[in-house]
Amino acid sequence: MLYFMGAALIAGAVVHYPIDPSLYAIICVVGAVVFLLGTIVNEFVLADERPALSQAISLVAFSLLLSFGVGLVGGGIQHFEQFPERSAWMTPLGLLMSYVAFVAKDSKGRWRHLVSPFAAVVVVIAALAWLGMTALAGTISSDGHSHDHGSTTGTPAKSDQAPVEQEPPAKAPAEATEDGHGSHSH
Numbered sequence: 001m002l003y004f005m006g007a008a009l010i011a012g013a014v015v016h017y018p019i020d021p022s023l024y025a026i027i028c029v030v031g032a033v034v035f036l037l038g039t040i041v042n043e044f045v046l047a048d049e050r051p052a053l054s055q056a057i058s059l060v061a062f063s064l065l066l067s068f069g070v071g072l073v074g075g076g077i078q079h080f081e082q083f084p085e086r087s088a089w090m091t092p093l094g095l096l097m098s099y100v101a102f103v104a105k106d107s108k109g110r111w112r113h114l115v116s117p118f119a120a121v122v123v124v125i126a127a128l129a130w131l132g133m134t135a136l137a138g139t140i141s142s143d144g145h146s147h148d149h150g151s152t153t154g155t156p157a158k159s160d161q162a163p164v165e166q167e168p169p170a171k172a173p174a175e176a177t178e179d180g181h182g183s184h185s186h
Contacts, residue, residue, distance in 0.1 A: 002035065002037050002038030003035060003038040003039075003067075005031075006032065006033075006034035006037075006067055007035060007070040008074070009027055009028070009030055009031025010028055010031035010035065010075075011031075011071040011073075011074035011075035012024075012027065012075060013025070014028060014068070014071050014072055014075050014090065015075030015079045015083060015086065016075075016079075018086070028071075031067070031071065032064055035063065035066075035067035036063060036064065036067075039063040040060075043059055043063075044056070059105060062101045062102075062105040063105060065097060065101035065104075066097075066101035068094075069093075069094045069095070069096075069097030069098030069099075069100075070098050072090045072093055072094025072097065073090075073094035073095055075087075075090060075094075076090035076091035076133075077091055080133065080137075080140075084136065084140040088133035088136075088137045089130065091129050091130075091133060092127065092133070093126075095126040095129065096126050099119065100114065
């Protein structure tokens with residue numbers, strides 16, 4: 001459960017970071033700590049045999065890398081519509097990062113499995129994801145993404161303010177102006 005909670009916090013933090021860097025940096029650190037707690041419980045407390053110090057340091061480092069990789073994939077996929085350009089690079093990078101970290105966590109077969117036919121499949125999938133998501137990102141306009149549900153016109157409300165109401169834009173007159181041009185936009 002700690003693994004999933006940590007990865008979920010990291011996923012939300014990495015994708016929303018541009019909205020409020022200080023807040024989402026804190027959430028990301030909390031997610032990393034929660035994920036590390038999961039690693040400690042799973043690999044040290046519940047394990048039949050305890051790893052040596054160097055193996056433990058490696059395990060913790062690769063677990064952190066894995067948590068960020070999973071966070072990049074989850075956040076990139078979930079928020080592709082809101083942040084298409086950002087998600088287009090986050091998702092494939094997260095796939096590669098997750099694969100490397102997951103394989104590297106296993107000290108017995110670490111390097112043997114890192115370069116394998118399955119690794120080639122992961123690289124191809126990451127490349128196709130990047131190409132496909134980049135192409136789709138060009139067709140979607142990102143809206144800056146706000147989770148504010150109190151605003152009625154799309155203008156985000158601050159937490160200490162009432163939602164902002166805006167008047168609809170005034171309609172331009174249909175008559176021609178003095179220079180003979182009608183009302184139109186370019």
